[in-house]
Amino acid sequence: MIVEPYVKNYLSEHYGDDAFRTLAGYEAMGGFAGLRKAVALAPEQVTELVKASGLRGRGGAGFATGLKWSFMPKTSDRMKVIVANGDESEPGSFKDRLIMERGPFEVLEGILISAWAMGAQRTYLYVRGEYQEAIRALESAVKQLHARKLLGKNILGKKGFEHDIVVHSGAGAYICGEETGLLESLEGKKGQPRKKPPFPAQHGAFGLPTTVNNVETFAHVPFILDRGVEWFKGRGTEKSPGTTLFGVSGHVERPGLFELPLGTPLREVLGHAGGVRGGRRLKGVMPGGLSMPILPPTELEVPMAEEFLSQKGTHLGTGGVMVMDESVCMVRVATVVSYFFRDESCGQCTQCREGTAWVHKLCQKIEQGRGTEADLALLGDVPALMEGQTICAFADAAAWPIQGLLRHFRDDFEAHVREKKCPFPESFEL
């Protein structure tokens, strides 16, 4: 069990301290200073500050948080809802789990600040069902907030500032991390994403005006309010300020979490993780979770921020960095990747449901040494027929990593077809 990152920064400074998971401890370590400053401002000023901070969502898409908040209707005769997305399921990503387990009050304080800014009365905090420890930590934290009247009516003595938080457990479906899939799931339905428009701000959870943000995104907000926009913009890059918890896994000496400024070069991130295990050579790195295209070892200088990674044909995603050493068979990687997306496709759109099945079948066939030139050509074609053709971004997420593997490691695929077997005897087992 990880209790704190190997490299800490403002977000995770106190994660190693059990007292930080209690309200008294959290306040003693500076907690709720951000909320106090927020309620001294008009709600729209808080949204403006978050806009000015440049905070981008940490759930994978990197959308501007303050802008998202501004989409919420100013006045509404219906209840306004916040949904905190703690459904972390992106393979290679394990930061939200630590944030919820070790810093639950950071998330809840961020939620309360956003509730003040948007005039929302209710939050549904949707946590993936497998994260039982996180659910326990958050439920306990919510209870403590109630006891201290930091939830309920007239919070911090502000008339009309009324809020409640419901922790809601998911039940094991990757697609529920997609914001409208999550909303369907929250409503007690299959987690099949919705067509947009209407967008959640108009028609969200239970048809109510809704804003969905990732839990890490909320956790940054108290620091922006307390320490100021200029302070926040002083770390990270101009377009991607602040830190994130990079999760490094796979073939490194020291897998784990590292809270580093966005824009930290990939080489430095890997250095913190002790480099490739056993002094072996690096073969490839997936920089942003399983959905994001792989990078070859020639790209280690890239700063880990969206604006730089997108120039390299990939994305920051959730900052889940998966490292593969020279032993790895990239056709096996494609087989694991394609199995996952076939398994998790919600089945709603034909291009995705059928495409993910075809891609997996082809990867498997090639991996087993039964693939032909025609199969390899088809594997090149199918992802392009899925990308951008469906209701949600899942099909893109299924297509991109396969395209990345074919772009940078085509030799591995061709060798399987030519030799009619896997030429990497040392590779991890399937």
Add this chain to the structure above:
Amino acid sequence: MRPATRAKIESLFERYPEKRGALLPAIYLVQEEQGHVDADGARELAALFELEPVEVWEVLTFYNMFYTEPQGRHHVYVCTNLPCSLRGARTLLKGLESHLGVHGAGTTKDGRITIGHEECLGSCGTAPMLRVDGRYHENLDLAAARRIVDELE
């Protein structure tokens, strides 16, 4: 379902603007009582939620953590997504399956353990791992994993 379970479910309704919002939590509660939710269970839930049984059934079968068939007394899952596979999770899963005499996902003959693989569980930095009855065991090798399952009654 027992009256106490029904009462617990009904107490959840007020948390949601529409009571259907309580369906996933309700399924967990029935599962806690009965181990799985079969067609009869789905009908009971449907009546309670004023839904058609098929509307409950489609939810039950959509999510990995809901079971429509009887399960072993213990659940043992090995994460086999990429970060875990890179660190030997599939070798570990095969070792555990043969240790338990189960080949492919399934339940031991004595009904003690249901074993299977799962997709990413967010333990990528502590791979490979097992999820046993909801609890995570991390940084394992086969010997440690065998010790954990051997202790299950």
